[in-house]
Amino acid sequence: MVTDIENHEVVEKARRAKEAARQLARLNSKERQTLLHAMADALLAAESETLAANEKDVARVKASGTASAFIDRLMLTPKRIADMAAGLRQVAALPDTLGEVVRAWRLANGLDMAQVRVPLGVVAVIYEGRPNVTADVIGLCIKTGNAAVLRGSSDAIESNKVIAGVMAEAAEKAGMPSGAIQLIHDTDRSSARQLMRLNGLIDCLIPRGGKGLIQAAVQNATVPVIETGIGVCHVYVDADADLDKALPIVINAKVQRPSVCNAMETLLVHKDVADKFLPAAGSALAEHGVKLIGCPRTCSVLPAAQPATEDDWYAEYLDLILSIRVVDSAAEAIEHIGKYGSHHSDAIITENYSIARRFTSEVDSAAVYVNASTRFTDGFEFGFGAEIGISTQKLHARGPMGLTELTTTKYIVQGDGQVRG
Amino acid sequence: MVTDIENHEVVEKARRAKEAARQLARLNSKERQTLLHAMADALLAAESETLAANEKDVARVKASGTASAFIDRLMLTPKRIADMAAGLRQVAALPDTLGEVVRAWRLANGLDMAQVRVPLGVVAVIYEGRPNVTADVIGLCIKTGNAAVLRGSSDAIESNKVIAGVMAEAAEKAGMPSGAIQLIHDTDRSSARQLMRLNGLIDCLIPRGGKGLIQAAVQNATVPVIETGIGVCHVYVDADADLDKALPIVINAKVQRPSVCNAMETLLVHKDVADKFLPAAGSALAEHGVKLIGCPRTCSVLPAAQPATEDDWYAEYLDLILSIRVVDSAAEAIEHIGKYGSHHSDAIITENYSIARRFTSEVDSAAVYVNASTRFTDGFEFGFGAEIGISTQKLHARGPMGLTELTTTKYIVQGDGQVRG
Numbered sequence: 001m002v003t004d005i006e007n008h009e010v011v012e013k014a015r016r017a018k019e020a021a022r023q024l025a026r027l028n029s030k031e032r033q034t035l036l037h038a039m040a041d042a043l044l045a046a047e048s049e050t051l052a053a054n055e056k057d058v059a060r061v062k063a064s065g066t067a068s069a070f071i072d073r074l075m076l077t078p079k080r081i082a083d084m085a086a087g088l089r090q091v092a093a094l095p096d097t098l099g100e101v102v103r104a105w106r107l108a109n110g111l112d113m114a115q116v117r118v119p120l121g122v123v124a125v126i127y128e129g130r131p132n133v134t135a136d137v138i139g140l141c142i143k144t145g146n147a148a149v150l151r152g153s154s155d156a157i158e159s160n161k162v163i164a165g166v167m168a169e170a171a172e173k174a175g176m177p178s179g180a181i182q183l184i185h186d187t188d189r190s191s192a193r194q195l196m197r198l199n200g201l202i203d204c205l206i207p208r209g210g211k212g213l214i215q216a217a218v219q220n221a222t223v224p225v226i227e228t229g230i231g232v233c234h235v236y237v238d239a240d241a242d243l244d245k246a247l248p249i250v251i252n253a254k255v256q257r258p259s260v261c262n263a264m265e266t267l268l269v270h271k272d273v274a275d276k277f278l279p280a281a282g283s284a285l286a287e288h289g290v291k292l293i294g295c296p297r298t299c300s301v302l303p304a305a306q307p308a309t310e311d312d313w314y315a316e317y318l319d320l321i322l323s324i325r326v327v328d329s330a331a332e333a334i335e336h337i338g339k340y341g342s343h344h345s346d347a348i349i350t351e352n353y354s355i356a357r358r359f360t361s362e363v364d365s366a367a368v369y370v371n372a373s374t375r376f377t378d379g380f381e382f383g384f385g386a387e388i389g390i391s392t393q394k395l396h397a398r399g400p401m402g403l404t405e406l407t408t409t410k411y412i413v414q415g416d417g418q419v420r421g
Numbered sequence: 422m423v424t425d426i427e428n429h430e431v432v433e434k435a436r437r438a439k440e441a442a443r444q445l446a447r448l449n450s451k452e453r454q455t456l457l458h459a460m461a462d463a464l465l466a467a468e469s470e471t472l473a474a475n476e477k478d479v480a481r482v483k484a485s486g487t488a489s490a491f492i493d494r495l496m497l498t499p500k501r502i503a504d505m506a507a508g509l510r511q512v513a514a515l516p517d518t519l520g521e522v523v524r525a526w527r528l529a530n531g532l533d534m535a536q537v538r539v540p541l542g543v544v545a546v547i548y549e550g551r552p553n554v555t556a557d558v559i560g561l562c563i564k565t566g567n568a569a570v571l572r573g574s575s576d577a578i579e580s581n582k583v584i585a586g587v588m589a590e591a592a593e594k595a596g597m598p599s600g601a602i603q604l605i606h607d608t609d610r611s612s613a614r615q616l617m618r619l620n621g622l623i624d625c626l627i628p629r630g631g632k633g634l635i636q637a638a639v640q641n642a643t644v645p646v647i648e649t650g651i652g653v654c655h656v657y658v659d660a661d662a663d664l665d666k667a668l669p670i671v672i673n674a675k676v677q678r679p680s681v682c683n684a685m686e687t688l689l690v691h692k693d694v695a696d697k698f699l700p701a702a703g704s705a706l707a708e709h710g711v712k713l714i715g716c717p718r719t720c721s722v723l724p725a726a727q728p729a730t731e732d733d734w735y736a737e738y739l740d741l742i743l744s745i746r747v748v749d750s751a752a753e754a755i756e757h758i759g760k761y762g763s764h765h766s767d768a769i770i771t772e773n774y775s776i777a778r779r780f781t782s783e784v785d786s787a788a789v790y791v792n793a794s795t796r797f798t799d800g801f802e803f804g805f806g807a808e809i810g811i812s813t814q815k816l817h818a819r820g821p822m823g824l825t826e827l828t829t830t831k832y833i834v835q836g837d838g839q840v841r842g
Contacts, residue, residue, distance in 0.1 A: 370836060
């Protein structure tokens with residue numbers, strides 16, 4: 001199946017993962033739990049080794065003059081290593097999804113049909129930045145019976161090598177089929193491209209990172225991809241909004257963690273409440289250091305706001321920047337969200353029953369909120385106990401992806417000699 | 422989002438479909454049923470127009486010297502048109518999947534969560550051959566609230582134009598948003614390629630046809646694709662098989678309709694029963710005109726069999742040809758299926774409980790059978806009441822795809838002012 005081999009490391013590791021995946025699928029839930037605890041123990045035992053590798057990454061990245069916020073995310077501490085281990089134990093404790101009978105029925109001819117949840121096989125993840133993602137992804141894949149092929153970024157390569165190496169070794173000692181955890185050491189762009197084209201070896205590719213990475217995967221992958229994470233999220237403050245609810249939601253959606261995909265990027269305000277709401281929101285946002293960008297009507301109410309360009313409405317700032325537009329109606333807000341949004345998470349603030357119902361029905365996003373912050377779109381907040389990413393496509397998974405989204409199903413059909421007439 | 426525009430017809434029609442999809446999603450179940458009946462009525466009323474167009478297609482294809490089996494599939498008759506109309510009414514009568522609450526729960530902070538079934542948006546189907554697929558696909562898409570963009574083959578273009586035109590006109594008169602049904606008139610390969618790359622306009626692409634078409638979609642599409650239909654299906658006759666069940670199943674799986682993806686291509690026989698089973702099976706298959714190809718052990722038992730090459734084990738003959746291999750164990754059969762199969766449909770014939778359980782657990786195929794023919798892998802046989810294709814990938818859908826597989830979900834989150842802490 002693999003036709004254009006450019007990178008032997010990637011192809012060889014994917015082959016080994018595929019081979020291991022078949023054996024991994026045979027482990028029962030308790031055996032997989034044992035692997036997760038063994039990996040958690042090993043991470044704690046390898047603390048000094050991990051910190052030493054991480055120091056090399058941090059030193060190299062510092063020397064290249066990278067921003068300190070990035071270095072903070074890259075840096076490991078004993079606390080962060082303990083958190084990784086604790087995360088693995090939490091995943092181990094989650095209810096198992098494999099073997100679940102999604103539906104079962106009997107046909108008129110006596111065939112017994114069952115749709116049963118099984119692993120995907122080999123899950124590949126291409127990711128940027130933080131080394132704790134390495135432990136997270138391995139834990140989620142092993143929990144769901146999938147072999148994992150990881151391609152992290154060059155910034156964290158030394159840390160990733162130690163983390164993946166320690167985890168794989170411990171898991172294999174505890175009974176994991178050899179080869180089920182594969183870290184690609186080559187962090188050149190070509191290794192990611194190769195991974196995207198291994199049909200027959202990779203059952204699912206999840207890119208986790210910025211827009212560039214995700215678009216590269218969508219444009220270049222021939223293996224099935226789950227598009228994740230781009231969030232141009234909106235909060236619409238309706239004419240019938242309770243402004244005492246609207247203000248804390250708007251602040252929370254913008255400033256609680258502006259760098260993530262479920263943070264609000266555009267505020268839409270109904271014209272009837274703009275004069276009252278915008279000055280209060282504008283000063284509260286300014287207090288939090290938010291730079292405001294607005295349509296002409298917004299700028300006339302908030303002189304501090306900069307005029308918005310067409311590009312601003314499409315922008316995912318991931319920063320303390322907010323574009324604001326005054327709209328004439330809920331319908332106009334819905335239109336705006338449909339045109340400029342990324343179908344990730346959008347909220348309406350209203351006390352009006354019919355308008356709330358219309359908004360939830362007509363806004364075509366993975367998560368649609370009434371009177372709550374968009375920041376809740378998250379596997380942990382949703383109660384899934386885990387998250388491998390947030391899908392912004394419509395096939396397979398939409399919104400936060402937990403354990404179930406790392407599985408597929410098969411039909412098991414039991415008969416006693418049936419043939420088709 | 423659309424960057425490389427090569428074919429204006431395709432881009433423009435996809436844009437119109439996307440626009441219509443938003444309005445289509447607002448229709449309720451009864452309104453969509455009305456559209457399906459209006460389209461069925463119109464197909465019947467346009468019988469002579471449709472037959473006239475079909476005559477042109479048939480004459481053109483006949484003149485090009487195409488095989489008569491293909492022409493038979495292309496040809497419409499009053500009966501076939503009536504069947505298309507009846508098919509639409511059957512789909513209309515199926516239970517609606519939209520609006521289904523897949524799960525709903527309340528978070529500790531009081532947020533009410535619901536995962537609700539909604540349309541995909543715009544479904545594109547690239548298909549070959551038979552014009553009745555046009556009516557089928559339109560019916561399934563409209564039933565599930567999706568706009569449809571159809572790209573049929575040049576062979577059926579005149580028939581497809583009339584069928585899609587008549588159906589779109591009737592549906593629009595009955596309340597369907599204008600533009601929700603789009604047939605691409607350009608049947609050049611470049612129009613298919615363009616359709617494969619309309620990210621932001623096409624939510625799901627389903628190729629229906631031969632291996633060439635499906636591989637072209639997998640290799641070239643940047644929109645989410647569902648890989649369908651390649652079937653290298655196996656029947657494994659175990660040492661503990663009831664040979665009285667095995668023989669009719671083997672005959673049925675091979676000869677009942679050899680040209681379809683769920684027909685058996687390779688028969689695996691345990692060595693302990695080969696001497697007894699193969700002569701009986703071989704002569705029964707020969708009576709049905711099946712050409713036999715075999716491994717050395719098969720050829721020694723069945724002198725009429727031709728020696729198999731390595732390529733034969735990968736082959737999807739779609740014809741009265743069968744490759745046969747004698748294996749030493751169920752494990753070897755499972756290995757063979759994993760290596761050479763297409764993960765579509767595979768069967769074991771056995772009375773042995775543990776071997777049956779091992780086979781269903783370890784064979785990683787969309788449908789795994791015990792003591793039944795692989796020919797049952799079909800949306801109608803499974804009881805779904807419809808089928809848009811059979812997925813051989815693991816994301817989104819696996820096996821026969823009915824109405825549910827033409828939908829996605831979204832989360833609706835209702836609160837009263839919740840913000841994230």
